[in-house]
Amino acid sequence: MTNTQKHTDFYDNEGKPAWKAWLTTTDHKRIGLLYFYSLTVFFLVGVLLGLMMRFELISPGKDLVEAQTYNGLFTLHGVIMIFLFVIPGIPAVFGNLTLPLLLGARDVAFPKLNLLSWYLYIGGAILALSTLLVGDGPPDTGWTFYAPYSVKTGTNVSMAVLSAFILGFSSILTGLNFLTTIHRMRCPGMTWFRMPLFAWALYATSWIQLLATPVVGITLLMIVVERWLGIGLFDPVLGGDPVLYQHLFWIYSHPAVYIMILPGMGVISEIIPTFSRRRIFGYKAIAYASLAIAFIGYFVWGHHMFTAGMSGPARIIFSVLTFLVAIPSAIKVFNWLATMYNGSIDLKPPMLYALGFIFLFLIGGLSGLVVGALATDVHLHDTYFVVGHFHYVMFGGTGFAFFAALHYWFPKIFGRMYNIKHATRAFWLLFTGFNVLYFPMLVLGIMGMPRRYYDYLPQFQIPNVISTVGSWITVAGLIYMIVVIVKGIRNGEKAAANPWNGLTLDWQTDSPPTKENFDVIPTVTERPYEYK
Amino acid sequence: MVEQKPHIVEYLTNIYVWIALATLTIITIWVSEFDLKLLTVTVALGVASIKATLVLMYFMHLRFDSKILTIMVLVTMIVFLSLIVFTFFDYSYRS
Numbered sequence: 249m250t251n252t253q254k255h256t257d258f259y260d261n262e263g264k265p266a267w268k269a270w271l272t273t274t275d276h277k278r279i280g281l282l283y284f285y286s287l288t289v290f291f292l293v294g295v296l297l298g299l300m301m302r303f304e305l306i307s308p309g310k311d312l313v314e315a316q317t318y319n320g321l322f323t324l325h326g327v328i329m330i331f332l333f334v335i336p337g338i339p340a341v342f343g344n345l346t347l348p349l350l351l352g353a354r355d356v357a358f359p360k361l362n363l364l365s366w367y368l369y370i371g372g373a374i375l376a377l378s379t380l381l382v383g384d385g386p387p388d389t390g391w392t393f394y395a396p397y398s399v400k401t402g403t404n405v406s407m408a409v410l411s412a413f414i415l416g417f418s419s420i421l422t423g424l425n426f427l428t429t430i431h432r433m434r435c436p437g438m439t440w441f442r443m444p445l446f447a448w449a450l451y452a453t454s455w456i457q458l459l460a461t462p463v464v465g466i467t468l469l470m471i472v473v474e475r476w477l478g479i480g481l482f483d484p485v486l487g488g489d490p491v492l493y494q495h496l497f498w499i500y501s502h503p504a505v506y507i508m509i510l511p512g513m514g515v516i517s518e519i520i521p522t523f524s525r526r527r528i529f530g531y532k533a534i535a536y537a538s539l540a541i542a543f544i545g546y547f548v549w550g551h552h553m554f555t556a557g558m559s560g561p562a563r564i565i566f567s568v569l570t571f572l573v574a575i576p577s578a579i580k581v582f583n584w585l586a587t588m589y590n591g592s593i594d595l596k597p598p599m600l601y602a603l604g605f606i607f608l609f610l611i612g613g614l615s616g617l618v619v620g621a622l623a624t625d626v627h628l629h630d631t632y633f634v635v636g637h638f639h640y641v642m643f644g645g646t647g648f649a650f651f652a653a654l655h656y657w658f659p660k661i662f663g664r665m666y667n668i669k670h671a672t673r674a675f676w677l678l679f680t681g682f683n684v685l686y687f688p689m690l691v692l693g694i695m696g697m698p699r700r701y702y703d704y705l706p707q708f709q710i711p712n713v714i715s716t717v718g719s720w721i722t723v724a725g726l727i728y729m730i731v732v733i734v735k736g737i738r739n740g741e742k743a744a745a746n747p748w749n750g751l752t753l754d755w756q757t758d759s760p761p762t763k764e765n766f767d768v769i770p771t772v773t774e775r776p777y778e779y780k
Numbered sequence: 781m782v783e784q785k786p787h788i789v790e791y792l793t794n795i796y797v798w799i800a801l802a803t804l805t806i807i808t809i810w811v812s813e814f815d816l817k818l819l820t821v822t823v824a825l826g827v828a829s830i831k832a833t834l835v836l837m838y839f840m841h842l843r844f845d846s847k848i849l850t851i852m853v854l855v856t857m858i859v860f861l862s863l864i865v866f867t868f869f870d871y872s873y874r875s
Contacts, residue, residue, distance in 0.1 A: 559873035
């Protein structure tokens with residue numbers, strides 16, 4: 249069914265000045281784009297900080313910055329990348345851009361709340377970045393703000409913590425909005441099991457946003473209370489318990505890993521069947537796996553604390569639960585591979601990024617099992633192995649899924665097409681750079697190099713040099729990709745409404761869509777991936 | 781789109797619930813006069829849970845809405861309880 253009568257698209261300002269039309273918009277697509285441009289800016293700031301860290305580590309001793317500056321660099325790199333890019337990333341940008349389209353709805357359930365979420369995001373982001381410029385310098389605690397150091401340090405921890413608190417509200421409101429949208433605004437005929445898998449992934453993610461984020465909000469406020477009022481919550485000198493802080497922090501921050509990765513898995517579930525021209529293998533299994541990951545993901549936070557003084561029985565239970573969460577993740581990977589089997593695979597850039605995701609997420613996931621096991625974690629905890637593992641999951645997983653989503657929905661959002669040849673080359677450059685950058689970190693961790701150290705022993709130099717060279721290749725790949733995307737937005741060829749021949753409802757309307765998405769609300773009669 | 785059926789709770793029902801909540805509040809205050817030792821917190825939380833259930837069922841219309849909403853609230857409760865249980869499980873085994 250098509251729904252593509254020509255009307256003015258959603259870029260039309262309807263006679264308002266452009267700044268007013270954009271800053272007061274309640275259109276989910278415009279809000280998605282507001283998120284997209286803001287996230288891109290913060291992502292590039294985060295990349296720049298990461299690049300500086302890698303340059304500093306090219307050889308032992310001082311190369312670029314002082315030790316204290318290095319502490320600030322890795323803290324801000326973490327805060328910006330996690331709270332400003334990876335957590336909001338796919339839901340805020342591509343969830344906003346496509347969820348109502350995928351559901352056959354005209355907008356999200358609470359459009360004004362949606363705009364408020366973006367303003368809260370920008371407010372939190374400005375506060376986070378201002379820690380660089382005001383007061384006693386950027387926080388130096390790492391993005392985890394571990395107590396009691398975060399209570400004692402003289403740097404701008406309170407401001408950074410408050411920014412994370414505000415960003416948390418933005419996340420909660422987006423989750424609430426998507427949950428209500430999915431429950432209440434599906435078009436006629438769209439039963440739960442006719443819903444696209446990206447919507448399922450956003451549904452599971454929204455639950456985590458709604459239930460886990462308040463915990464970290466309160467925890468971070470407790471840090472501020474302890475710093476300002478001297479109430480002993482986490483500092484042992486004041487009668488507090490630092491391990492309690494770690495419990496409370498990870499009760500949110502581990503499920504937050506699934507806020508980061510689940511929407512990425514949803515993107516991959518859209519791309520694989522479209523570019524394999526095959527019905528997705530195990531639709532229900534993938535949908536249930538999203539819910540299972542979200543649910544089990546609540547109960548594995550203790551694996552961050554195996555060496556922090558937690559009791560023995562608790563460590564065993566958290567280790568077992570950690571292994572359990574690998575099962576639904578593996579179900580998804582096997583189902584994607586089974587979908588591709590005997591398919592007519594088209595290696596366009598979205599599919600390349602999706603395959604890149606599977607490869608990198610596999611390394612990230614399997615290296616996660618190594619640190620999820622009690623015995624090996626004792627050796628690897630707080631080493632560079634963890635940094636490598638984390639980046640394989642977060643950048644190789646969520647980051648590549650973000651780029652996959654960008655290349656997949658690009659013609660839908662902008663109504664134009666990027667240069668496929670150059671986008672393909674940018675992918676290979678980025679993919680190569682990524683592995684040269686992060687694989688040596690896994691090796692360095694096994695060799696015993698600690699994370700978050702400004703200096704290191706001479707025997708760690710060769711992998712560090714390789715990794716730093718990898719960071720340059722990665723940045724070259726990113727720049728190449730950005731140039732391709734910007735050129736596509738400005739001068740790309742006009743795209744057809746459905747250039748990938750997708751079957752979900754987002755492809756059954758204009759590119760770019762009209763303000764209200766559909767002329768007539770569609771009726772769904774079958775599952776979303778019935779490729780013949 | 782999902783059909784929404786408006787439901788109006790009778791005034792009398794709301795008044796009964798309000799009386800029940802007020803009575804339970806009085807019970808909470810009255811019980812606090814006694815030294816129940818370990819049971820003190822259990823009783824206070826028990827009464828508070830009954831009050832919360834009444835608010836959810838009648839004032840927030842959970843009783844009259846779709847069953848899926850009740851399931852969602854229960855899942856939330858289970859997750860919340862599990863977080864507390866797991867955290868205190870660690871503390872109970874610390875040497």
